Amino acid sequence: MSKKFDNQKNIVIVGGGSAGIQIARGLSAKLDASKYNLILVNSRPFSIHMLAGARMTTSDVDHLEDSAFIPYDKVFVNGNGSVKIGKVTAIDANKGTKGGVLTLADGGELPYEILVLAPGSTWNGAVAFPDDKDEITEWLKQWRGKYKKANHIVFVGGGAVGIESAGEIKDQFPHTKVTMVHGDNMLLNKTYPDKYRLAFAKGLKARGVDIIYNDFIHNLPDEGVVGVTTRNGKYLDADLVVLTTGPRPNTGFISTLGSDTLTERGNVKVDPTLQLPSHPDIYAAGDVIDWAEQKQAAKCTAHAAVVVANILDVVAGKIPVTKYKGSLELIVITNGKRGGAAYVGMLWGIMLGAWFARMVKGKDLLIPMGRKNAGLV
Missing domain, CATH: 3.50.50.60 (FAD/NAD(P)-binding domain)
Structure with missing residues (x-):
């Protein structure tokens, strides 16, 4: 040393x-x-802006890998620090x-x-990126190819990753059949009000996404195998099953x-x-x-x-006294570039629709904010 x-x-x-x-x-x-x-x-010698994961793995639209991989070049103010890989x-x-x-x-x-x-x-699934840059490039190529050629995609998990993945598929491949299998009786989880959770089901169904509630797929089929059966015995003729449960x-x-x-x-x-x-x-x-x-x-x-x-x-020789008191629950989930909704956990619980999701997140997936936090402009 x-x-x-x-x-x-x-x-x-x-x-x-x-x-x-x-x-x-x-x-x-x-x-x-x-x-x-x-x-x-x-x-890794860079950070991956995970909010871009679903869109980035679906297709090369906007070439997000050029901006969503955030280098550490400017992280340290005045160069006061170093990175060890x-x-x-x-x-x-x-x-x-x-x-x-x-x-x-x-x-x-x-x-x-x-x-x-x-x-x-x-x-899990498509957003479980490897560490090596060359391997990530190949990873993106493979997943984009899988999504493009699939006839029926099943997403296992109806949280934010599943919802956003389904929305991106419908943006790029509107005629591809998409089914979501979720273990609860509504999408997302009980942190959010029923009205918000139901709004996403309505939005996805309007785009042709089928949703199966209170069910799960325990064993994902090997690549190339067509067909999968849920825990409750429902057969789906899927040729691509993707795990989108929470991390x-x-x-x-x-x-x-x-x-x-x-x-x-x-x-x-x-x-x-x-x-x-x-x-x-x-x-x-x-x-x-x-x-x-x-x-x-x-x-x-x-x-x-x-x-x-x-x-x-x-x-400075002092006793640490600053305490974390929790944060406001706020979430913006997209349904493709132009859809989605937001929830702000204040007052009675505020819901904002597709216009807000599109303006705040849908267009750029908050990549500029992630780059700014890393000292990049």
């Missing part, structure tokens, strides 16, 4: 998604670079008198004095901190300061935290503000 690493205290951020980027940017603007070495660890496999919080050591997949080690865990989620927290490596670190579902237990209860020098943010809220990139700004404020207090 270089002398730079030896002489400075490492503040390490694991994960370069929305939360990790905003924390890195916030810290780099105010940390004393002569005392602290800020390192962002990520498995790699995967963390374990955390040893007891190795050393203060802080700990990360073990990487290549066998290397990275010491830290303060650690931030923002590894994001593990996705899971990418926290396997965090379990090495101890059995009391994660919930049963795999989320990281945190105090309101977003510190881990048993490890005050470790913070967590983004999709992985155990907090009663929907997991969305929009929440990351508030998480990042808390983590940055508390770390800056710690390096």
